[in-house]
Amino acid sequence: MKKSASKQLSLATTAMDGASTGFAGATNRSAPVLGQPPRMFLGLGRGLLLLGMVLVAAGYSLVYLHQHPGAVAIGFWLSVLLFWAMTWIGINAVAEFETLHKNLQRLIDVLVPLCFGMWILYLWEVITVGFGVPKVLLPAPSDIALRLVSSLDILRKDFYQTFAKAVLSGYIMGCGAGFLTAILADRFDFLRRGLLPLGNLVSALPIIGVAPIMVMWFGFDWQSKAAVVVIMTFFPMLINTVTGLNAVATMERDLMYSYGASYNQTLLKLRLPTALPFLFDALKINSTLAMIGAIVAEFFGTPIVGMGFRISTEVGRMNIDMVWAEIVVAALAGSAFYGITALLERYFTFWHPAQRH
Amino acid sequence: MKTKVQAGGVSQSPVIDIQDLSLVFKTADGPVNALHEISLTVQRGDFVSFIGPSGCGKTTLLRVIADLEQPTGGRIQVNGMSPHEARLARAYGYVFQAAALYPWRTIERNVALPLEIAGIGRDEQRRRVDQFLELVELQDFKKKFPWQLSGGMQQRASIARALCVRPELLLMDEPFGALDEIVRDHLNEQLLKLWLKTNKTIVFVTHSIPEAVFLSKRIVVMSPRPGRVIDIIDTNFPTQRTLDIRETPEFIEIAHRVREGLRSGHD
Incomplete structure (x- = not known):
């Protein structure tokens, strides 16, 4: 029952992709698996590299932050600004990438909001710890995670x-x-x-x-x-x-x-x-x-x-x-x-x- | 097949017998004379078209035959019964202006729907669905859903659905009205072949003159306000005809007569 329904679903999508309903499956199969010019992959790779760099750097910045809570210098905030700019460019590059390959597209569709969410958590952590916000007003994500x-x-x-x-x-x-x-x-x-x-x-x-x-x-x-x-x-x-x-x-x-x-x-x-x-x-x-x-x-x-x-x-x-x-x-x-x-x-x-x- | 049908005593009577039929709709703006004293008989094996401008009651008349509307005066019999009895006896198949296929059912399950309702067994259902899908040349699409098919294919599926209860009578309400002209021409030819092959009685509503003249043995020209019959024209084209006959003088003459009738009713 379940199997037949999922088959019907995939039938539906192939019929819509293809120009002719009858042979839609065949045309799809003969198309290249990743129908993109290499240039697009270059953009995706660049974006991912940038995001990866931000991830590592932001991780180090958090370690530094927790060693000096409430007492970080202006240089720290400038680097946060830099990470923010890098994340913007990185997410932009990733979000621009579109592919017919379903699983890859799904992965990218998850990656973009994930980066957004992580960035919000990072900002929350940096601001609450960096400025020493009282826990009664707003605990840092790390406090919440520990308590959880x-x-x-x-x-x-x-x-x-x-x-x-x-x-x-x-x-x-x-x-x-x-x-x-x-x-x-x-x-x-x-x-x-x-x-x-x-x-x-x-x-x-x-x-x-x-x-x-x-x-x-x-x-x-x-x-x-x-x-x-x-x-x-x-x-x-x-x-x-x-x-x-x-x-x-x-x-x-x-x-x-x-x-x-x-x-x-x-x-x-x-x-x-x-x-x-x-x-x-x-x-x-x-x-x-x-x-x-x-x-x-x-x-x-x-x-x-x-x-x-x-x-x-x-x-x-x-x-x-x-x-x-x-x-x-x-x-x-x-x-x-x-x-x-x-x-x-x-x-x-x-x-x-x-x-x- | 034909001789066998005529041999039966009952079959000599008309499939549809309408005498002085009237229908008045009560609306907020006062009564509307949708049908006014219409008399008409349809013989077994006929292909009859109702043609007229919108509002002339051609669809209403078809719906009265199908027991979808109730007349307010006159007499009507379908297969020697009242339309209500004929509907419950599943004496007719009805093809609507749109295919009205259920999107959650595959084509074959859509065609099987009237059989399910009639309580016909699974094996017999499958046999008939295959038979009639083949008749409308959709056997390769039976596992598809309606929304995966073109408009013309959907309408063919709905014709198969109307036929699979094996009714004597097929009522078609502007079935190709929403399709483009090329598809419509093609389906007209297919319908004609299907009529010859199955020997059904078909009542066909249209507002296209060439469609009516090409398909019909008899054309019933109607006019609005009040909806009434103003002319009944018999055609005499060879049974094995193609769209080419639309170029012949006979065709043009009949089309002209239909157009004249429509024009006179419009004054």
Whole structure:
């Protein structure tokens, strides 16, 4: 199943590259593997060399910085400026490189934002350490990394409590209930007319107001946080599913009608597939909403574990590096959650114009 | 094949029998006479075209035959049944203005769609899909997705999809309207061959005079406001014809008569 889908995907791309659909595969194969003039590789090589030099030099500058924290001379800042100029030129050269070779292109597409991110971290480190910024205001990335590594056990427990228990269960229940309600609302018109306007009202409820009530109802543990997540994710899913089910074009609907198709056949073979891109939009929005909901809900009462609990208590104890460590974990988990949903979307809606590469 | 069909008692009756059919759309601006007292019969094996300017009701008439619109007056029978019964009996195949293929299905799965709905077994589905994809010369593209094919190929796939339930009657609503002229000419020739080969009854809506004259045995000229039939023209071209006949005096004469009819209806 999976294999056939990926084959279809590659078929799609070859057909678009080639002039003739029938022989696109053949023309691609006969083309040179790296269809670039050597000049372009020269530019890429120069850029990579420059970036490599900056990497080594910046590494040395960090060692020097940490030996003289808060007391570096003007020469140090001038060299940072020089690294910055070198990075600019280097990234420019790399970003200009374009190739038909897919894996190489993918590598370069990752390399450019990676350099950007590393540069931001470097600046952050140099400025906080170089100027001796108080850790309560902004800890250096190295402080955060140290705290992260030394607190892995706490972070793991917090992550398990907040993400695995509250976020995931709330997300599955909220999205699932939203989807099923949408199907019911589609079948029974009075539900759609009555429920959807209310849905807009409920989705406008402030999470800060709902969270303490959920804690009162469902107790301090993860169940109350999952309840908050359910409330946050239910209505986006409901509204998107209803919209998606009705996004069917007239002609496609007439086609099913002309076949004498039943409600269920039309639903399964036409309307649900049409709604899939809308469903995935809701799943992606909800993946972010669920993280926010669960973390914020923990501010209002929780057992002594959880990411939101840790953030609120460590802020009070001025352990800002621990707060940042939790933020890093939340950011990584949130991105991974979103990324996996987006991958599933690409797999299931490969036929949608937005997914055809 | 033909003699066998005519031997049956029922087959002598017309495939489509329309008497004084009217359809009034209720709109916010008041009632619109989309069809006005139309009477028409289509015999088995006919190729009938509805031609007229936009708004003359030619598509509406086809949709009434297909049970996609409900008439407000008159009588209509399809295969001796009401259009509703005919639709549920899958008596017709319908080809729309666009191919309307589902992009998540491959070409072969698109063609199999009406068979799936009708609950026909997998093996039989596969056999028929192969048979009709071959008929429209798309057998090499059955694993492709619709969006990987040209517009003309997509429309051919939709014709295969309409044919694979083996309907007696094929309803086509400006199926080549969105295609360029070269592709359209080619598909016209192919459609003619397909009609001769399958012996179907075809009702074809178009606004192209040469297309109507080239394809049809009978041309129904319609005019708007209210939508009505103003002329029915029989053609007598040899069955094995090519696009060359468009240069002959007979062709030009019929095309002229169609154009005159369209013009008189426009006053």
